[in-house]
Amino acid sequence: MDSADIPIKNRLKQKVLSHLLVVDDMTAHGIISDKDWPPLIDCFNNKTLMKKIFKPLASLKLAVVVILSIGLLTAIGTFVEAKYDAYAAKKLVYDTVWMYGIMGFLAINLIAVMVDRLPWKRRHISFIFAHIGILMILAGSVLTMQYGLDGSMRVGIGEENNMVQVANTDLVVYSSFDGDRYSKVLEKEVDFFLQPPTEKNPLTIPAFEGEIKIVDYAKYVVPSRRVVASESTKTGAGLRFQVQNSNVNEVQWLVQRKPNQLAVQNFGPAQVYLGITPPKGSGANEIYLTPQGKDQLKYTVFHKDSEKPFKTGVVKEGGSFEPGWMGIQFRVLRYLPHAMEDWDLQPLEHPTPLTTSAVKVVFNGKEQWLLMNDMLKLFTDKGVYLLTYANRRIDIGFPLRLKEFTVDRYQGTTRAMAYKSQVAVPDFGETEISMNEPLKWKGLTFYQASFQEENGKPVASVFSVNQDPGRFLKYLGSLVMTLGIIFLFYFKRMDFLALKKKEQSK
């Protein structure tokens, strides 16, 4: 109730009364303090030192400025999110000093205004509740931010997982001398989004020979794979081939991760392998290509009805042979005795579901791109370095097994209606996780977030995994704040009735 209410109170025909109402209402809100009210002028003289300090911080103008600043800053955040994505908005707006600063000001303002109103009266109840409620919510958020866990976990159907992936990114370097056993030599949290490395200011990792330098960061790139010849003899072979008949025309790359490690391309009814040929076929249509020296490959064709080779021979780059099924011709387009994969990157202005980020690595004078959540091998004369730039994965200490995954669809359509995961957890047993029905276990909560499909069939379920130590405080704060709002209306009514009664008794 404020001065604008006067026309209604005209029925009471009491100018004084309405004035009292206004003052009372304002004090109830903590907007004007007792000192503004002549009868309580004594308070004015008892101002404590605390109050003197807090006075300027408790001003209403500051409150309005803080509220408007939060509004403005978060509004900018939503536009950043619309232009880029939620991660960019978080990095550029919500998780910045500006945001924390304003929130800090809000907290100071709220505390100061409460100190300023000391000693509290009964009519302050709603004001105290609402403000303390907001402070509790803020405190809860700080707890969540500091100690909470918020990540995601992908579990394939029939598989299990105990690692949660979070938004933090790490750069990890492993080294190996034999190519089999790796030891971690560096693990470092990096935030390339906000502090990208540059040519002038690279991130340097010392190595036994020379140094590994990260000299560039690309935020949004669409990668496409490319295979190039490698100078190192520790890399495997690469083969570009074509499978062709009147219906089929496929061109593919096969690259071995290490020399002699089998690489496979599966075409469904037939498989093509690059690597050592086994003595017997496995009962499928298979072609094995084994590198022989620098420029030729030995090929062996198995048919599904026999263990014995159907055909063998030697083929060179540009050469071809017929494996003897469905008139198919197999042609070797390119053969590299030592090959490695690299990426062609197409930079974009905005992120799309196809973009990822990448860093440029320089080692021994050679430049290579390393994609986010991918790895890169750097070969030296003596050994090999393995470099990863990836989201941090946290072990939750127990595995979550996805036993079954079902998608209900709206009748006669492919539109998902609901999806649920049947999961098993040690010591807990089996349960179902679905939208709006999470699993709570050992302080963690598992939510059904989404699922992955391949050829129209679900292959994996994605959970959001979360631990929130600030939850209780946030809920309590919400409750206290809501109570404050309710009290506001309740006490107003009481004040009004009391005054009316007083009026009538006169």
Add this chain to the structure above:
Amino acid sequence: MTIMRRITLLILSLSFLSLGLQAEAKTGEAIRYLPIQDAGRIKPFDSFSRETLEVVYGKTKYEGRKAHEIILTWMLSPSAWQSRKIFEVRNFQVLEALNLSKDQRYFSSDELFGTDRFTLLRQELQSKRETKEKLNPYFQALQRLENQFFVFSEVASGRMLKLIPPVEGDGWISVADFNEAQQASFLELTKKFVALIGVVAQGANSADLDKAGSDLDTAVGQFREVAKANNVAAYSVDTHINTEVHYNDFHPFRWAYIVYLLASILLLLVWTLNKDQLMKPAWFLMILGFLIHTYGFGLRTYLMGRPPVTNMYETVVWVSWGTILFSVILEKIYKFRFILLAGSLVGLVCLIVADMAPVVLDPSLQPLEPVLRSNYWLTIHVMTITISYAAFFLAFGLGDLGLIYYLRGEEKNREKIRALVTAIYRSMQIGVMFLAPGIILGGIWADYSWGRFWGWDPKETWALIALLGYLAVLHARLGGLVKDFGMIACAIVTFSLVIMAWYGVNFVLGAGLHSYGFGAGGIEYVSGFVAVHLLFVIYVYVYRRGKVAKLS
């Protein structure tokens, strides 16, 4: 149509209501009640036809003919429609790409799809889709065109007319896949339909019409038996079907706004000419409109089995309902009269907009996204938040009236302005009282189903910004920083934040987790609406400053 006739019609419709929903259909229209599976639910053929015609033509009638007749003839003789202008294309860029005139809005299938250009555009759209980037208005328009083409050809081929339930499973059988007996029965139906159309075209007398009509109804009945024989349980949907056809026919929200229009006229007379004796009939009309509005809302709730607050159209209907409710309650308490006027005007505008812009505000009944399938949360979170918009909308309407008071003379209207500011203040308080808990409830739901209480998602952020805006206004008012004019200006200016939270996030930003409510279109109108009001505030401000300067 004259107003008198509309009132008579309204009274007739209301008496029809009292007869219940199971009223007999007109002869020849049994076909409208035929169950069909489409877009994930079973609906009457009537709804299917209206929605399909809407997609292609942008309206639910074509040259005065009802949708179900049009849709059936598409299938019976697609070639006859080749040269008819039934495809609505509004995007100039698309028209340019197709080499078509920009003066027209409707085009024939020959014009649009007869050339290679359409194929090229489809490829362009497909490659754009493969990049998974957000589609801009041009590609959205292309997508609509592709959808129009798809829908028309699917109807023409009969693949979209899924009229018979399967013996097993849940995908219904389309006309294209009928077995022989089913085909025979459907053929009979179409023959009778063609006969009826012929009779209508000849302008024959009513007896012939009746005969042809009842023949068609009999054929429909026989077809229903054939369909039912396949799967009795899946075909037992009559109550819903009848209710839905009634909902389509009665069009409750249109009646509601007609009644609100009448109420607004009376209230304007009361307001401008002080015709106090009109207050009673105005109240009567407001309540009547509100009842029809509530009835329509109830029908929709029944049909969908959930509170209808999940897309823009539904929230517009719900918000206008809330505005009327709050205005009635506040009017009852304060008896200022203009509260009811503001409420009826806001309700009127909302419902007219909802009814006039079906392409932007989709009125069809759509199944829900998985995450929204929780009636409990949907009710308490979405309804609380959107009802707060209703209170702010009322404050906005009151703000407009307040500006008019200032133009009509600040001095002589001082009392009224003060009363008006009281009403604005109350509306804002009601709004805050719903919005703050609504946001918290949203946080709790998000915590419960996504695992975080607050994630700076654009929708929740803008709801918070709107709340902060109104909190700033209320605090500034209590602190004496904002006077009467300031309150009136704030009621209008701050509502822009609500428009951003309500419409802007879904239609302008189009980002975030609340992606189930996204849409396109209408940006120019909405921003125009906001701009006009902001200019109005500035104009009155300048006007008032000028006056004050003159006085001093």
